[in-house]
Amino acid sequence: MAEYKAPVQDMQFVLTEVFQADQLWASMAATQEVTPDLVHAILEEGARICENELFPINRSGDEEGCQWNDGVVTTPAGFKEAYSTYAESGWVGLGGDPEFGGQGMPKMLTVMFEEMVYAANTSFALYPALSAGASLCLLNHASDELKQTYLPALYEGRWTGSMCLTEPHCGTDLGIMKTKAVPNEDGSYQISGTKIFITGGEHDLAENIVHLVLAKLPDAPAGSRGISLFVVPKFLVNDDGSLGERNPVHCGSIEHKMGIKASSTCVMNFDGAQGWLVGEPNRGLAAMFTMMNYxxxxxxxQGIGLGEVSYQSARTYARERLQSRSPAGAQQPEQVADPIIVHPDVRRMLLTQRAYNEGGRAFAAYVGMQLDMAKGHPDEAVRAKAEGLVALLTPVAKAYFTDRGLDVTVLGQQVFGGHGYVREWGMEQFVRDARIAQIYEGTNGIQALDLMGRKVAANGGEWVRSFSEEVNEFIESQTGLEAYTQPLADALARLNEATDAVLAQVKEDPNAIGAASCDYLNLFGLTAYAYMWAKMAAAAQGQSGDFYQAKLQVAQFFMQRLLPESQGYLAKVLAGSESLMGLPDDAF
Ligand SMILES: Cc1cc2nc3c(=O)[nH]c(=O)nc-3n(C[C@H](O)[C@H](O)[C@H](O)COP(=O)(O)OP(=O)(O)OC[C@H]3O[C@@H](n4cnc5c(N)ncnc54)[C@H](O)[C@@H]3O)c2cc1C
Structure with a gap:
């Protein structure tokens, strides 16, 4: 059977030894109370709930799925109880603002906990993840009154959040949405329209659901500049905070889908439901981006967590499954065959899994650190740089983590041979659960366009230069680490060459960005992981113990066996758009 133990030691290593998070937290007013002991306790306690409460209902949740009956959605057995435990233990508000009852933990720490939750039970993880995103959006854009009304209950987990953007005819291109918001005399709005694919739009886990809905006002300009954001609760909230009438927003059906079967994916019908404007009229998409970026x-x-649980299960299987003899001669002559972990190709698969998982974990902490610094660093210049890096790296993190996440779960399945394809071992569920992450929250193709177009080309590569300077400073500060810093320097040079090439192509060719973007994002992701692996090697170098030796080994594997793919990505970026655009549409 699949197995999962939260990688707490690795998480501590990343936070403390790679990024010296305790020093950073101590230097910022909002995080001064985050002590190493507290961090340790949170990771240990988080591991406990993930391993003991969420992982045991992962497989049964997949088998049972959510059920829809006349507008009522029921989650699989055990989910309601697990959610109560999770909410009552304060996990939903872990990163929330203390002014409204959140625990104010830094993002660098909450990314670690979130990874565990996704690993243990991705379907479950989506419910609180939507609540946390909705809370952040309200915190940043809603009036004080709306914040007081919604945030404490969302942080407590008594209510959950949803994000309602997609409509039957519009997903990527939200500018063409049809949902309408008509002003009421009391300052609220009547929301009418149909949203589809709404994660957690309806379920039985919490007493109320807070929908954040994009809609158009009657006089709204066409396109994405005419979209406003509204908060629409399932049950209206009375002045004293108690629940009032049912708002006319109902779940018409749920989707039957490839994976994340215990996460409800809902068609939501808004039939004149009462809502309240969040932020400025017609500026809703910008406000919603706070939630979307989160x-x-x-x-x-989700990609990293599923990659980790897949790796752990594959590693155990590879130690136990006996097939063939090692090319170097029998390793366990007393057995009928050697365990498959002796074979170079099986080790390639396991090491690839591990290198992407651990590289991704470090990069998630790095992006979390930029978010924390952008929010609370005392030095304005540090804040400004961190803001640029967050904007630049968010699409890389979303797409690269999830693309590699799927690759890694497929590798884990492959280690099991035919036993990975059948249901019994649970490996195929990880593949199915990982696949959606490449699609929702903006497809990975759209993330790549966002990176190349809005985050690189739009400012002439300024943010990439800032990232590149930081990596160069790190390389120059190291001695005796050339086995790691030289491949990193080579990859960085390729990234810079690719950036310059696309910035030049763009002047002549309207398809240049679209043609280069996915390969550019992969090149960026690989380079960022190389930076992480070099930093991890620097932290491990000279330390004794198996953990550190293994770090250095996996770092070497990454540099020698995965990073060379950056050469291929650079070649593809340099090829331009001609081979993509030459074939006429009707010749496909
Ligand atoms: C299980 C599940 C859960 C979801 N949860 C939510 C949710 O909670 N809330 C919500 O609002 N939505 C949700 N979604 C919707 C999801 O975000 C969209 O499906 C996704 O953004 C893509 O939109 P689409 O399906 O309409 O595809 P389309 O926009 O039709 O895109 C189809 C293809 O064309 C490509 N494409 C489109 N435009 C461009 C372009 N300009 N350049 C290059 N390529 C382009 C896309 O990358 C994609 O490959 C969910 C979807 C699923 C399946």
Whole structure:
């Protein structure tokens, strides 16, 4: 059977030894109370709930799925109880603002916990992830009154959140949405329209659901500049905070899908439901981006978490499954065959899994650190740089974590041979659960366009230069680490060459960005992971113990066996758009 133990030691290593998080937290007013002991306790306690409460209902949740009956959605057996335990233990508000009852933990720490939750039970993880994203959006854009009304209950987990963007005819292109918001005399709005694919739009876990809904006002300009954001509760909230009438927003059906079967994916019908404007009229998409950016990093963690649980299960299987003899001669002559972990190709699969998982975990902490610094660093210049890096790296994290997440779960399945394809061992569920992460929250193709177009080309590569300077400073500060820093320097040079090439192509060719973007994102992701692996090697170098030796070994594997793919990505970026655009549409 699949197995999962939260990688707490690795998480501690990343936070403390790679990034010296305790020093950073001590230097910022909002995180001064985050002590190493507290961090340790949170990771240990988080591991406990993930391993003991959430993982045991992962498989049964997949088998049972959510059920829809006349508008009522029931989650699989055990989910309601697990959610109560989770909410009552304060996990939903872990990163929330203390002014409204959140626990104010830094993002660098909450990404670690989120990874565990996704690993243990991705379907479950989505419910609180949506609540956390909705809370962040309200915190940043809603009036004080709306914040007081919604945030404490969301942080407590008594209510959950949902994000309602997609409509039957519009997913990527939200500018063409049809949902309408008509002003009421009391300052609220009547929301009418149909949203589809709404995660956690209806379920039985919490007493109320807070929908954040994009809609158009009657006089709204066309396109994405005419979209406003509204908060629409399932049950209206009375002045004293108690629940009032049922708002006319109902779940018409749920989707039957490839994976995340215990996460409800809902068609939501808004039939004149009462809602309240969040932020400025017609500026809703920008406000919603606060939630989407949060969710994008969160969904990236889905890729890493599923990669980790797949790796752990594959590693155990590879030690136990006996097939063939080692090319170097029998390793366990007393057995009928050697365990498959002796074969170079099986080790390639396991090491690839591990290198992507651990590289991704470090990069998630790095992006979390930028978010924390952008929010609370005392030095304005540090804050400004961190803001640029967050914007630049969010699409990389979402797409690269989830693309590699799927690759890694497929490798884990492959280690099991035919036993990975059948249901019994649970490996195929990880593949099915990982697949959606490449699609929702903006497809990975759209993440790549966001990176190349809005985060690189739009400012002439300024943010990439800032990232590149930081990596160069790190390389120059190291001695005796050339086995790691030289491949990193080579990859960085390729990234810079690719950036310059696309910035030049763009002047002549309107398809240049679209043609280069996915390969550019992969090149960026590989380079970022190389930076993480070099930093981890620097932290492990000179330390004794199996953990550190293994780090250095996996770092070497990454540099020698995975990073060379950056050469291929650079070649593809340099090839331009001609071979993509030459074939006429009707010749496909
Ligand atoms: C299980 C599940 C849960 C979801 N949860 C939510 C949720 O909670 N809330 C919510 O609002 N939505 C949710 N979604 C919707 C999801 O975000 C969309 O499906 C996704 O953004 C893609 O939109 P689409 O399906 O309409 O595809 P389309 O926009 O039709 O895209 C189809 C293809 O064309 C490509 N494409 C489109 N435009 C461009 C372009 N300009 N350049 C290059 N390529 C392009 C896309 O990358 C994609 O490959 C969910 C979807 C699923 C399946």
């Amino acid at each position: 969710e994008r990093l969160s969904i990236g963690l």
